Amino acid sequence: MNENPIFSLALHIALLSLVAVGGVASIVPELHRQTVELSGVLTEQQFADLFAIGQAAPGPNVLFVTLIGWQLAGFPGAALATAAITVPTCTITYFVSRVWERFKYARWRIAMQKGAVSVTIGFVAASALLIARAADQNLTAFGITAATAAIALWGRMNPLWALAAAAGLGLAGAV
Amino acid sequence: MSDSASDSAVLNPEQKVPALSELFTGFLAISLSGFGGVLPWARRMLVERRGWLSEREFAETLAFCQFLPGANIVNMAIIVGSRFHGAAGALTAFAGLVGVPLLIMLACGALYLHFGEFEMLRGALAGLAAAAAGLIVAMAIKMALPLVQERRVSAILFALAAFAAVGLLRLPLYWVVLVLAPLSMVWCYWRPR
Numbered sequence: 001m002n003e004n005p006i007f008s009l010a011l012h013i014a015l016l017s018l019v020a021v022g023g024v025a026s027i028v029p030e031l032h033r034q035t036v037e038l039s040g041v042l043t044e045q046q047f048a049d050l051f052a053i054g055q056a057a058p059g060p061n062v063l064f065v066t067l068i069g070w071q072l073a074g075f076p077g078a079a080l081a082t083a084a085i086t087v088p089t090c091t092i093t094y095f096v097s098r099v100w101e102r103f104k105y106a107r108w109r110i111a112m113q114k115g116a117v118s119v120t121i122g123f124v125a126a127s128a129l130l131i132a133r134a135a136d137q138n139l140t141a142f143g144i145t146a147a148t149a150a151i152a153l154w155g156r157m158n159p160l161w162a163l164a165a166a167a168g169l170g171l172a173g174a175v
Numbered sequence: 176m177s178d179s180a181s182d183s184a185v186l187n188p189e190q191k192v193p194a195l196s197e198l199f200t201g202f203l204a205i206s207l208s209g210f211g212g213v214l215p216w217a218r219r220m221l222v223e224r225r226g227w228l229s230e231r232e233f234a235e236t237l238a239f240c241q242f243l244p245g246a247n248i249v250n251m252a253i254i255v256g257s258r259f260h261g262a263a264g265a266l267t268a269f270a271g272l273v274g275v276p277l278l279i280m281l282a283c284g285a286l287y288l289h290f291g292e293f294e295m296l297r298g299a300l301a302g303l304a305a306a307a308a309g310l311i312v313a314m315a316i317k318m319a320l321p322l323v324q325e326r327r328v329s330a331i332l333f334a335l336a337a338f339a340a341v342g343l344l345r346l347p348l349y350w351v352v353l354v355l356a357p358l359s360m361v362w363c364y365w366r367p368r
Contacts, residue, residue, distance in 0.1 A: 019352045023246040025311055029341045030348035037345070049291065049300045052307035053283045059206050059276020060213065060246040066277060070284035078281055086273070089245030093253045094265055100239055108364060113242045115360030118322065118330035119352070122337025125315040129342045132312060135304035144302060148309025153316060163306045170302025171295060 005041045006073040006080055009034060013065050013084040020089070024054075024062045026120045028127035031068070032134075041072055048134035056163050062086065140175050192259050193227060195267045201225055202252050202271035213248045227255060248272065329366065333359040 012034050016027040024031075028051070035042040042050070050071060054064030062085045069081025103109045136142040144166045152159040169175055193201070201220055208216045214237070221228045228236060240250035249272065256268030290296050322330045333355060340351045 016348065018244050019348070019356075020244050020246075022241060025314060027348065028311075029345075033345065033347065046291075048304040048308075049287065050284075052300060052304035053287060054280070055307040055310055056303055057276065057279050057283055059280065060249050060273065062246045062249065063273070063276055063280045066280045067284045067287070070281060071288065075281070078284065082273075082277060086245070086249060086269075089243065090249065090253050090265070090269060093240075093243050093245065093250045094257055094262070096243060097239070097254045097257060104235075104239075109242070111364035112360050114330070114363040115333075115358075116242075116356055117318075118327075118333040119337045119355050119359050121315065121318045121322065122334040122339075122355075123341055123348065124311065124318055125334070125338045126342025128308070128312040128315045129338075131304075132308040135301070135308040137301070141301060141305035144305035145309040145312060148306040149312040149316070150309075152310055152313035159310060159313075162309070163303060166302035166306035167299045168302070170298040170300065170305075173298050175298060175301040175305065 004073050004077070005039050006069060006077040009039075009041075009068070009072065010080045010084040013081055014088050017062075017085045017089050018092075020062070020085075021116050021120045022124075023060070024064050024085070025127050026123035029123060029130055031065070032130050035068060042068070044134045046071065048131060051131055052135070052163075056160070056167075138175070140169075144169065144175065193225065195260055195263065197225075198256055198259065198264055198268045199271035201227070202256075202268045203275060205248070206272045206274075206276050217248055217251060221251075221255065227259075329362055330359075333362070 012030070016030055020027045032047055036044055036047050050067040051064055054061060054067055057063070063082065065081045065085045066078045069077035069079070071077075073080070132142075132145050136145055148159065148162040148166065151157065151162045155162075166175075205213060205217050205220050208220075218233055222230055222233050236251060236254055237247065239254065240247040243250050249269065252268040252272040253265045256264035256266070258264070260267065287300075291300070319331075319334060322334065337351060337355050340346045340355070341348055
């Protein structure tokens with residue numbers, strides 16, 4: 001059976017979406033493990049590239065998986081990956097929103113959220129480490145990462161300018 | 176806005192119900208103006224320009240979205256859409272939010288597939304990837320700072336454990352979630368501080 005890796009990946013994406021609290025950032029490490037480390041359907045560089053495009057393009061950042069799907073299996077792959085990341089969570093949201101008022105202030109509900117947040121922070125930090133390691137092949141790139149982080153944290157301008165400047169630097173052959 | 180007005184949290188009685196087409200264009204506008212962070216634009220559109228949510232409703236809806244898995248803004252589209260028009264509204268708002276970015280994403284994917292190895296584009300992508308890494312570093316720091324400032328030691332330990340397991344030991348996220356998340360939640364339940 002030589003089926004396209006998109007099918008097993010879509011299943012993973014659907015499962016992972018259920019723990020992707022706050023968006024795609026927390027599940028990047030597992031997406032990386034599945035596509036780069038285990039199955040090798042993407043190279044380290046492709047993964048970093050696609051993630052970067054997903055961040056720079058408009059729209060919800062979960063569409064990063066659309067790019068992975070496209071890379072693996074063209075348009076059907078993109079459609080499948082997008083459905084996998086959105087359909088389960090949207091369905092949950094739709095139904096839970098009907099009963100939300102009932103347990104909004106429940107102690108267990110607040111504990112669940114607080115508990116999930118600390119674990120999620122660890123995952124996002126792991127994503128940061130992975131993506132930075134893939135993208136920062138030299139000192140200039142490392143400097144760009146540090147500068148963009150600083151701008152996003154303390155700067156007053158839209159961090160998109162940092163992305164544009166970095167792409168410009170790269171275009172000029174500096175990275 | 177007076178306090179008594181904001182106390183009626185659920186539904187503003189004199190609120191007009193937007194048509195499906197308005198839901199679509201509203202979320203379409205959010206998706207396109209949301210370069211580099213959609214939520215501030217969502218607030219501007221939903222609260223200030225269209226008046227679909229009060230300030231307080233927006234904050235509560237956002238808290239709810241953060242509780243659920245998935246991108247916050249996608250969840251918000253589902254909630255706002257379904258509130259006005261049920262399942263049809265949810266689908267319409269979702270389509271408005273995701274449709275055009277999806278097409279842009281597909282175009283980017285096609286360009287990348289064909290030109291990704293071109294020398295010039297390689298340089299631009301290398302720079303872009305380094306900057307995108309910076310964004311996610313900043314996101315991690317931004318999320319972690321409150322824990323450090325409030326000295327929530329147990330929460331910090333859970334975050335560090337999750338980071339070490341997934342980022343350093345490269346363990347499967349599934350197992351880490353199944354073990355750490357329940358522990359962390361139970362801990363928060365019994366020791367809320």
